[in-house]
Structure formats: C-alpha cells, structure tokens
Amino acid sequence: MxxxxxxxxxxxxxxxxxxxxxxxxxxxxxxxxxxxxxxxxxxxxxxxxxxxxxxxxxxxxxxxxxxxxxxxxxxxxxxxxxxxxxxxxxxxxxxxxxxxxxxxxxxxxxxxxxxxxxxxxxxxxxxxxxxxxxxxxxxxxxxxxxxxxxxxxxxxxxxxxxxxxxxxxxxxxxxDELIDTLSIRGSGPNEIAGMRITSGWVQDQPVYFVAQxxxxxxxxxxxxxxxxxxxxxxxxxxxxLVVKVGLSIVSEENARRNLEDDxxxxxxxxxxxxxxxxxxxxxKQIVVESKNRDQLKNFYTAIYRAKVVPNIMSDVNGQYRRHDKQIASTDKSFRYFSTLSLWDTFRAWHPLMTLIDTVLVNDIIRSMLVMYDATGELPIWPLSSGETGTMIGYHSVSVIADAFNKGILDPDINIREAFRAMKISSEVNRKGASDYIRNGFIPANKKRESVSCLLEFAYDDWCISRVAQQLGYEQDAETYFNRSLSYINVFDGETKFFRGKRSDGNWESPFNPFAPGRSYTEATAWQYRYFVPHDVNGMVQLFGGENEFEAAVDELFAAEERVDGEMADITGMIGQYVQGNEPSHHMAYLYNYVGAPWKTQYWTRRILKELYQPTPDGLSGNEDCGQMSAWYILSSLGIYPLCPGSNQFLLTTPLFEKAEIGLANGKRLIITANDRERNIYINKVILNGHIIENNYITYTQLMEGGELTFELSDEPNRERGTSPETFPASLTTEKVVSIPYTTKDLYLFQNEIEVTLGTATEGAQIYYTLDGTEPDKNALLYRGPFKISNSTLIKAKAFKEGYTPSNTFSIDATKARFRKALHREEREQGVVYTYHEGVFSSVADLLKSKVVKKGKLRSPSIEHAERENHFGFTFQGLLWVPEDGVYDFMTQSDDGSVLFIGNELVVDNDGSHAAITASGSIALEKGFHAYQLIYFQDYEGKSLRWGCRLKHNGDFQQIPDENLFIDNSTTINP
Incomplete structure (x- = not known):
C-alpha cells in the first residue's frame, strides 16, 4: 500500500x-x-x-x-x-x-x-x-x-x-438528534472501538469505529x-501522536477491515x-485558463465541492446497510452511495456528472434502485442508512430518465424494472401526489407547498412520460404526458403567477408575491413563477406570448429586492432572482426560449461575478451538496441543462479563455472564448468547424469532443438565436390560448356577486357554462361581467383562431352559510391551554403526546414555554364575534399551527417551513364561537401570531384579549 x-x-x-x-x-x-x-x-x-x-x-x-x-x-x-x-x-x-x-x-x-x-x-x-x-x-x-x-x-x-x-x-x-445506543471500550493497549446509534434527521443511524x-x-x-x-x-x-480511525455503518468488524485496507x-x-x-x-478533469486568480479559486473550489458528495456507504468488502436496516452486499459490482440532495442536485450536479463520470452516475442509479427495493419508493433525500423524506418532488426519476435518454445507462440495469419504480414512486409520494393525480392540482387548504409540489411533480411526470414513450408503453406515456401539463391549473392569468388554489378552485388569499407563502417551498411566488422546465413554450403561452414572457423575466431582475416576512433560504438576490436557493437557478437561461439570448449572456455573467466570491461568505446560499458549485462550473463553461432529460444544454458566454474537459467517454472537449472579460455577448458558436445556430447544444454533440469555440462581442448580437427554430425544445410546440381566470374570490359571497373573466391571450374569446358542463363554442359567450346569487359551478374555456384552445377553468362560487353562535352565560375572560414537550413534525404528533401542564392565560402566547425547542401548546375557548359577517383568519407560525372554529378547520398552517402565514375564511353569526388554536415548535426559530378581519377588508388585526373567553362547559376535540 x-x-x-x-x-x-x-x-x-x-x-x-x-x-x-x-x-x-x-x-x-x-x-x-x-x-x-x-x-x-x-x-x-x-x-x-x-x-x-x-x-x-x-x-x-x-x-x-x-x-x-x-x-x-x-x-x-x-x-x-x-x-x-x-x-x-x-x-x-x-x-x-x-x-x-x-x-x-x-x-x-x-x-x-x-x-x-x-x-x-x-x-x-x-x-x-x-x-x-x-x-x-x-x-x-x-x-x-x-x-x-x-x-x-x-x-x-x-x-x-x-x-x-x-x-x-x-x-x-x-x-434534535437522540442517542439510542452507546458503546465504547478499550480493545487493545493502543486501540479503542465502539459504536452509537442516533435518531436525528434519519432514524436509527448506526456508526461503528475502530481507533488505533x-x-x-x-x-x-x-x-x-x-x-x-x-x-x-x-x-x-x-x-x-497519530490516530487512525476507521468507520463503517455495517459493523465494527467492517470498520476494522476498512481501516486496515486503507x-x-x-x-x-x-x-x-x-x-x-x-x-x-x-x-484536473476540467482544466481552465485565466489570468484572474479569484476566478480560478472559485472554479476549482467548485469542482472540489462537487466531488465531496455523495458519500460512499458500501465498505471495502462491498457490504452496506439498506434502508430496511438489512445488511446486503454489492459483491463489489458497484459502489453504494448516499447523501443525495436530489431536490437540489437534479438540476445541474447530476447532468454535470453525465458529462464527466458515467460510472458514478450508474452507481448512484443502482443505489437508488436498492433503496426502492428496501422501501417501495425511490429516494427523495437519502442519508447514511435511511431516508430523510426532506423536500419535494420525486427527482430520482429525473436522474434515471436523464441517463436513459442520453444512452449512458449500463445495460445490466433493467430499465423496465426501473420504470416500474419510477411509476410507483410518483403515486405513493406523501406530499400531495394523490390530490394531484385526482384533481390536476393540490388544494392549498389541504397541503402545504402545494404550488411547488405540483410544478415539480409535473416536471418529474414529463420525465416518466419520455421513458415510457421510448419503452413503447403508450398508455403510460399519454397518462404522464397529460399529468405533466397540470402546471396550467395553478396559473393565475390576472397576476401572471402560479398561485395556491383551494379545493373549490378559488385562489388562496391574500396574495403577496414578495411574501414567503405556505404554497411555496423555501420561496415566494416570484421564485416559482417560471418553473416549468419541460414546457417553457407552454408557460410562455400562459403569459400571453414571447414578448409578454420576456418582459416578465425582465421584471424578475428589475423587481424590488425585498422579502415580506422571514425565509432564511432567500439569499443572493438580484431583484427577485435568488441565486442562494435552487428554484431560481434556471431563470437567467429562459431568454433563450424567447429570442433574447443576449439577456441570458448578460445575467449569467453578472451572477458568476457578483454572487460567487473566494471568501468564507462567498457563497450566496447553502452549497447544497454540490448544486451551487455545479451551477458555477457549467455556467462558467458556457453550458447549462435547464431541463434534465431533454439532452440539451443551453448556451451562454464562457467565463474562461480556455477550458479543457476530460469527458466520461475518454474524449476531450476544448472550449475557447476570445477576450471574455470585455466581450460578454455571443456572436458565433462553432463546434469542430460547424456553426451552431441554436441557443443550445446537445449532449451527443458535447460528447463528440473536439473544439467548441465562442466568438464574442462587446455588443449584443440581436440576430443570432432569435427565430423559433433556434429555441430549445419544449413539450408544447404550438400556440395555445392562456387559461381563463377570475378577478374575484368567489368563496363565501353574500347576497350576490359580480363575476369577471379574462385571459392573458390578447384577442381570445371566452365561453362559459353555469351548470357544470364542459364549455365549447356553443356555450355562453363572455361579453362582460355577470352576476350570480346562488352557489354555482362556473367553467370557462378560451378560443382564438389559429391557436389551440385553452385548458378549462373551473371554480365553485360558494354562497355563505353562517355558523350559528353559541349561547353562554359564564363570561370569564382568557384562554385555557395545555403545554406539551417532544419532537413534533405535525399537529397530530403533538395531540398524541402527554400534557406536561395546564393553565389559563389572558390570550394565546408561547412565551411560557419551558424550553427553547421541541414544545407545543393547545389554546381553546370562546371567541366573541361583534357582527354577522364573513371573516378571514390567519396564523403565522414557526413551525406549525392550525385553527379550528367549532369543528371546522379554518386555517391549516401545519408543519410550515419557517415563519409562514396561512389564512382561511368562515361565515359567522354575531356572538360566541368555540375555537381551538394548536401550535408546535420544532427547532431553530419560534413564533406564533394570529389575526382576523372582515373578508378582504384591510390588514389582519391581532384578536383583542377582551374578545377571548374561557368556555367552562365544552371540551373541543377536533
């Protein structure tokens, strides 16, 4: 050795x-x-x-x-x-x-x-x-x-x-981590051995060690x-004094063998x-040349960060611990990996590896399939010997589909079995997949992160459809193709944002695109405004066309740099673009789809230079297991995979004068760019003597190796890459009318309400029905606002000559029915509470825990918690409502809260990510109404606030203490 x-x-x-x-x-x-x-x-x-x-x-x-x-x-x-x-x-x-x-x-x-x-x-x-x-x-x-x-x-x-x-x-x-088992002993005159099992982000994680x-x-x-x-x-x-320490998650014997072998x-x-x-x-797999030492430090540190994860979990003898805790062996036919931050890394890290290390790609896919065999679901965020279940989507399917579509999947990986795993994983996902499959959207009043989940599910389903099509599974290909269009169902043509939609089809309100919302994952509506990677052209049509969409992306970078609320992940901002978190990572490349590639070139250069610095605080957000670094590596080379699975890398201006890439197939690709400091705009792209007119280059072209030359200019070339045939691929290839919208919340209206319909497609006509039937051109032609006085199911569809008709818009207009007030004679002001301690991830966890103490307070407050983390409260009593009306209630909590009025769940803010606000509406008679407010705190930050207002009437106001009373006659059990 x-x-x-x-x-x-x-x-x-x-x-x-x-x-x-x-x-x-x-x-x-x-x-x-x-x-x-x-x-x-x-x-x-x-x-x-x-x-x-x-x-x-x-x-x-x-x-x-x-x-x-x-x-x-x-x-x-x-x-x-x-x-x-x-x-x-x-x-x-x-x-x-x-x-x-x-x-x-x-x-x-x-x-x-x-x-x-x-x-x-x-x-x-x-x-x-x-x-x-x-x-x-x-x-x-x-x-x-x-x-x-x-x-x-x-x-x-x-x-x-x-x-x-x-x-x-x-x-x-x-x-958060709890130690389940400890063992340590002296195992020789100069040796210590031991193990421990912890339950933190992953339950029952064993680690064995031998120290000599x-x-x-x-x-x-x-x-x-x-x-x-x-x-x-x-x-x-x-x-x-030298100490060498061998580790294993299988056994002490394996820790010793690992140590001795290494x-x-x-x-x-x-x-x-x-x-x-x-x-x-x-x-040395990617060698770049530059006179700028800071850029070299950023680049090579990025390669380093991209290669410290994932982590090998199989030992030198091939043994590893499965997610069902059984010990298995690779027989050294592959390396078993974990620490896969898939929500982050499917975007750029995994596509980067398809260029430079297909052996690693295949080992990761084999590892994913082993995890599926153990649990019945492809991994979401696996760590060590278990699954964290963190983040959203089922992005393992993106990794598998990308490798399969690129033709790099090892022949001994059974793609038909892998496809079955992809299908099953799309159906068992616990974060709203069943509602998404059934309704075409995830009701925001039922599930948190509903918009983000839907958008990412739609992309993953497109990946599944692509594989099904190649395997000849026509029914599956059609099913998942249709599911991948579900993003349309949460697009609001009035605000031109993807928004949370309630079960009845009304938008979640109030809507503030600058506020981190319950419908989004680590983001505001801005950061999920453009996430349809598989169908950018379809998204463009929703905005009204290429000009409108280009203006909307311009607006992203020009918007005020602000966040109305708390969200630690929103960092590294240019306007409302957020380089510090993954949902924004593709956005600067969207101009390539609408004939303005010079804007992609301008913004990617700014991001590379301003948001990556060779200092301890030089990353604009969490590194996220190599994704931040992979974005930097690929963007500085002038290529980026906006839609993994499409086999296309979008073009931008390289950062370096010369880069040489050792490709996974043994060939070498040299990328050159002239005077790239002053000239940041692409004038011409040449691959091995052939001009590339497109705003993208294919995986096959890159893997041919040779020389990719960028001829640059200090002025934008407004002729190159402006015609539709040069745009990257999208699922939608035709012109489509944008889905209709309403301008009012039609939930719980009193007496009658005026309904206004619209569409973002200029010149389109809207036809609608009021009886629940599917609208066509024989239905009512919308000529202007109309009024309804009873609960009504409204459906609308928009048409324009030469365009494909829009999707059908559906909304329940619901007339208010007032909840009866309670008659109570006893009027003791205050609220009754129970206090709980434990590790909670949902309100249900809290309700199953033991009560530590009970008491009375003037109003709901968490100031009386006896510890910083891992506690919860239930507050219950009577709420005095001063007049008949439809009321909006809200809670803002970190980490979760729900509000019941009587036995009706009005606000569901359960398990939200950071200090998130959620709201709901209910029609109440004047008088007393029983309520229960339940709150839990997990870790890192705590807050609870609740408020009320007449429906859509001004800002939420803190509920006054004098309106809260103790109910001595009723126990509420939601």
Whole structure:
C-alpha cells in the first residue's frame, strides 16, 4: 500500500511545471474555507473524493448555521468529528468527536469536563485532504487528513505538557438528534472501538469505529454510561501522536477491515500525499485558463465541492446497510452511495456528472434502485442508512430518465424494472401526489407547498412520460404526458403567477408575491413563477406570448429586492432572482426560449461575478451538496441543462479563455472564448468547424469532443438565436390560448356577486357554462361581467383562431352559510391551554403526546414555554364575534399551527417551513364561537401570531384579549 502511495506522489512531482498559465496542481487554487461563513454551510476539514469520512472541526452544534458543524464567525473549537454534511439546510452527523487537551486532570480523568478551545483563523490551514489548526495557548498542533474510509489525526503536543484525547460519544451537531445506543471500550493497549446509534434527521443511524493510536495508553478511562473515553499518554516528549480511525455503518468488524485496507502504519504524510494525489486527478478533469486568480479559486473550489458528495456507504468488502436496516452486499459490482440532495442536485450536479463520470452516475442509479427495493419508493433525500423524506418532488426519476435518454445507462440495469419504480414512486409520494393525480392540482387548504409540489411533480411526470414513450408503453406515456401539463391549473392569468388554489378552485388569499407563502417551498411566488422546465413554450403561452414572457423575466431582475416576512433560504438576490436557493437557478437561461439570448449572456455573467466570491461568505446560499458549485462550473463553461432529460444544454458566454474537459467517454472537449472579460455577448458558436445556430447544444454533440469555440462581442448580437427554430425544445410546440381566470374570490359571497373573466391571450374569446358542463363554442359567450346569487359551478374555456384552445377553468362560487353562535352565560375572560414537550413534525404528533401542564392565560402566547425547542401548546375557548359577517383568519407560525372554529378547520398552517402565514375564511353569526388554536415548535426559530378581519377588508388585526373567553362547559376535540 505505501509503495503505491510513494510511487503516485513521485509521478506527480515529475509532471511539467505548468499548463498554460496555470500551476500544475489545481489543488493549490482550492480554498475549503469558501462557504464556511454566511449561510454556505460548508466545512473546511479533510475528506477524499466521495469519501465516507469527513474529518472536520466542530465550532457549534445547535442552530441552522451549524449544519456543517463549523462556522467561520466562531472563535472556539469543540473538537474534531468524523462525519459532516456539505452545504445542507438541515443538521445531522458529527459522529465520534476527538477533543485534544494538554490540561492537567488534577481530580482524575473521570471528573474532567472538556471545554471548547480558543483559536485564530491565522493559525488554520486547509486544502483538499488536509486541515490543521494550532492551538497556541494549549500548546497543541492538530492536523487532519482522510482516506476513503478512515480519518487520520496528528497531534503534536508541546514538550513537557500532558497529552490526552477525549473521545466524545454523545457529541451531536443538533439537539434534535437522540442517542439510542452507546458503546465504547478499550480493545487493545493502543486501540479503542465502539459504536452509537442516533435518531436525528434519519432514524436509527448506526456508526461503528475502530481507533488505533501510534502510542500506547498510559491510562484509559471509560465511564459506565459509555459517554466518552479519556486516553492519557503522559507528558509529551514532542513526538507527534497519530490516530487512525476507521468507520463503517455495517459493523465494527467492517470498520476494522476498512481501516486496515486503507492505511498501513502511522505515516500521516503518506496518507495525505495519496489523498492529495487523488484530489489532483479529480480536479484536473476540467482544466481552465485565466489570468484572474479569484476566478480560478472559485472554479476549482467548485469542482472540489462537487466531488465531496455523495458519500460512499458500501465498505471495502462491498457490504452496506439498506434502508430496511438489512445488511446486503454489492459483491463489489458497484459502489453504494448516499447523501443525495436530489431536490437540489437534479438540476445541474447530476447532468454535470453525465458529462464527466458515467460510472458514478450508474452507481448512484443502482443505489437508488436498492433503496426502492428496501422501501417501495425511490429516494427523495437519502442519508447514511435511511431516508430523510426532506423536500419535494420525486427527482430520482429525473436522474434515471436523464441517463436513459442520453444512452449512458449500463445495460445490466433493467430499465423496465426501473420504470416500474419510477411509476410507483410518483403515486405513493406523501406530499400531495394523490390530490394531484385526482384533481390536476393540490388544494392549498389541504397541503402545504402545494404550488411547488405540483410544478415539480409535473416536471418529474414529463420525465416518466419520455421513458415510457421510448419503452413503447403508450398508455403510460399519454397518462404522464397529460399529468405533466397540470402546471396550467395553478396559473393565475390576472397576476401572471402560479398561485395556491383551494379545493373549490378559488385562489388562496391574500396574495403577496414578495411574501414567503405556505404554497411555496423555501420561496415566494416570484421564485416559482417560471418553473416549468419541460414546457417553457407552454408557460410562455400562459403569459400571453414571447414578448409578454420576456418582459416578465425582465421584471424578475428589475423587481424590488425585498422579502415580506422571514425565509432564511432567500439569499443572493438580484431583484427577485435568488441565486442562494435552487428554484431560481434556471431563470437567467429562459431568454433563450424567447429570442433574447443576449439577456441570458448578460445575467449569467453578472451572477458568476457578483454572487460567487473566494471568501468564507462567498457563497450566496447553502452549497447544497454540490448544486451551487455545479451551477458555477457549467455556467462558467458556457453550458447549462435547464431541463434534465431533454439532452440539451443551453448556451451562454464562457467565463474562461480556455477550458479543457476530460469527458466520461475518454474524449476531450476544448472550449475557447476570445477576450471574455470585455466581450460578454455571443456572436458565433462553432463546434469542430460547424456553426451552431441554436441557443443550445446537445449532449451527443458535447460528447463528440473536439473544439467548441465562442466568438464574442462587446455588443449584443440581436440576430443570432432569435427565430423559433433556434429555441430549445419544449413539450408544447404550438400556440395555445392562456387559461381563463377570475378577478374575484368567489368563496363565501353574500347576497350576490359580480363575476369577471379574462385571459392573458390578447384577442381570445371566452365561453362559459353555469351548470357544470364542459364549455365549447356553443356555450355562453363572455361579453362582460355577470352576476350570480346562488352557489354555482362556473367553467370557462378560451378560443382564438389559429391557436389551440385553452385548458378549462373551473371554480365553485360558494354562497355563505353562517355558523350559528353559541349561547353562554359564564363570561370569564382568557384562554385555557395545555403545554406539551417532544419532537413534533405535525399537529397530530403533538395531540398524541402527554400534557406536561395546564393553565389559563389572558390570550394565546408561547412565551411560557419551558424550553427553547421541541414544545407545543393547545389554546381553546370562546371567541366573541361583534357582527354577522364573513371573516378571514390567519396564523403565522414557526413551525406549525392550525385553527379550528367549532369543528371546522379554518386555517391549516401545519408543519410550515419557517415563519409562514396561512389564512382561511368562515361565515359567522354575531356572538360566541368555540375555537381551538394548536401550535408546535420544532427547532431553530419560534413564533406564533394570529389575526382576523372582515373578508378582504384591510390588514389582519391581532384578536383583542377582551374578545377571548374561557368556555367552562365544552371540551373541543377536533
């Protein structure tokens, strides 16, 4: 093993001194500290490409910016743990923490309590595969490196100081994690072994380890609860202490085998050299030339970040732990991977890998199919040995479809079995798939994130339709083709936004596109205004045509840079474009579909230069397991996969003068661009001597290799890429009339109401029915507003000569029926509450938990919670309503709330993402009405507010304390 390491390092040293104007080693440009500040959520520690070990310092452990364990703003280090997440928005891992100390343990090791160690960033160093920090006051130099399955520590204690290490088995990166099992023991004169099982983001995660030390223990203390081990080595003589730690999620035996296979002896430098060599080879897969050192740092750090995940979970013997907790084996026929942040990475990271590493692509797909075999559903966001269930969509199907459509799926992967997994996963998804399939939309009053889920389901269904078509499954192809058009059902032609729609077809209101809403995922309506990647032309028709759509995208970048509410994920803004989160990542490329490609070229260049910086806070948002980096890599090369599965990469201006890509098929693609600093607009694109007139290039063309040349200009070329035949592909190829809309909320009207219909397609005629029948040109022609006085089902369809008719618009106009008031004689002001503690993800979880205490308050308030996180309240009583009327109620909560009036659910804000506002309406008589307000807090931020108003009449007002009374005669059980 060591001979191979030495030979590899020697060959590296013998390479030529430069490539163009770039140093031999791309690794020298990588800065692992980029993204460790702000909300980048990256870690600076040591790991190998796609390694199982991420050995890194932990500076904090219990808030959102602790997702990677380290934050650049901190000044103390708790210790060094062996597993970390890269750029995620949720916290987990931080397994098996080592804490060095040179302090005397005067009262014995059993009484020693480790404290965080102060440090300075001036004393830190980090490069791929290596991290060090000098704790000057402690007299300890700590160094880290890593192989695939092992972490290696080297501690140099100042001569004469006590040398000790604490192995902390209870260290967690979040208080959400619960330790189910602990075990640690001395397994030799210089060895410690153990395991623990935690339940955090993923339930029942086991980690086994074997740690071997280069020096025997002078003393080893392990308490009865196995919470830690204190290894003492006596006074230091200045000789470094090396520790090598093997990990496995299968067994201690496998942890030992992994360690023995990876590392022979205690040569720290040899391990680092091998890892450095591996990183250099990975980084050289794409070589770029530039005189701008900051751009080189951004680029190579992006490649590095793109290759620290996913993480291999199969051991050297091929064994791995399935999601059903059974132990299986790959028989070394493939590598089993996890840490797949699919909601993020399907967009650019996975398409990037289809260009440069098809072996990895196929290993990931095999891993996904194993997960499906274990659980009956393709993964959504798998981690370690389980599924987090986080985020939305079923984007595994995008990854599989993209590989299949590109012809890179290994023949031994049964695509027909994979297709069955894709179909089943589209039907069992718990986030609204059944309503979506049944209704063509997800009712906003039933499910949170309804708009985002629908839009992403529609794209995924297009992916399924594409595969079905190629397999000859005509019925499935038609079914999923039709489902992929469901995005039309939540488009509001009046505001030209995708909006939350209630079960009755009315829009969720009030509507504020600048506010993070319950209908959207980590976004406002702006950030989901343009997400129809598979059918951009169909979306264009909804807006009224190409000119209208181009103006709408212009509006995105020109809009006021504001967020009306709280949403930590909305960062890196240009107008309402948000580079810091994934829903915006495709938007700058949309101009390629409407004949204005120079605007794509302008905005992508601005994003590349302004929103990526070589500093700790240089990422504009969460790195998200390589997606932020993949966007940078592909966009700086001048290509971007707006619609994975289409086999098309949209074109923009390259950032670098020259880039050379080692393609997965062994060929090389050279991309050149002239004077790209001053000239940011494309004048001509040439591939191997042939001019490309289109605003895109195909996967097949790219994989041919050769030379792709961009001839640039300092002025936009307003002739190139402006005709429809140059636009990227869309599902819809014809002109379609935009779906009709109403301008009023028709839910709970009193007496009568005027109905106004419209469509965004200029010159179209609307026909409508009032009896529930399907409208055609024999139906009523809409000539102007009309009135109705009873509950009515209205359907409308729009027509225009030379256009395909619109989809049918359907809405229930519902006349108000007033809920009777209660008669109560007792009038004690206040509210009764119950207080609960526990880990809750929904109101149902809270209602099943034990009551910690009960009491009375003046009004609903969470100020009396006895802990910061993991608690909940129920508040109930009587609400005095001063007059007959239709009332809107709202709750704003972090993390979830619901409001019942009597037994009717009026506001469903259950399990919302951050401090989200939700509302609902009800018709009430003057008098007393029983209510129940239920709230729970998960972690990281807490708030509760509720309010009321007469329907659509001004702003919501806090419900006055004097309108709240205790009901001593009724117990409410919704």
């Amino acid at each position: 060591m001979k191979k390491i030495a030979l590899g390092w020697l060959l590296l040293l013998l390479l030529p001194g430069c490539i163009g104007n770039m140093a031999v080693d791309p690794i020298d440009y990588v800065d692992p500290f980029i993204g460790t500040g702000g909300h980048g959520h990256t870690y600076p520690g040591a790991t190998s490409p796609y390694g199982a070990v991420q050995l890194s310092p932990d500076t904090r452990r219990d808030n959102w910016d602790a997702c990677a364990g380290y934050h650049y703003s901190d000044s103390t280090i708790i210790g060094f743990s062996h597993t970390h997440l890269s750029g995620t928005g949720a916290i987990d891992l931080g397994d098996i923490l080592f804490h060095p100390t040179s302090r005397a343990m005067d009262n014995g090791a059993e009484h020693y309590t480790p404290e965080p160690i102060g440090f300075s960033h001036k004393d830190e160093k980090a490069t791929p595969g290596y991290y060090s920090v000098n704790f000057r006051k402690e007299g300890i130099l700590a160094e880290m490196t890593a192989s695939t399955y092992a972490g290696v520590h080297r501690y140099t204690f100042r001569k004469g100081l006590p040398a000790s290490l604490v192995i902390d088995m209870k260290h967690l990166l979040t208080r 030390f280069s020096q025997p223990f002078k003393n080893l203390y392990i308490p009865e609860d196995h919470s830690r081990a204190v290894a003492q080595f006596g006074q230091s003589d200045g000789t470094p 590392i022979d002896g205690y040569d720290f430098d040899a391990v680092y050299r091998e890892t450095r060599n591996r990183w250099n080879e990975e980084l």
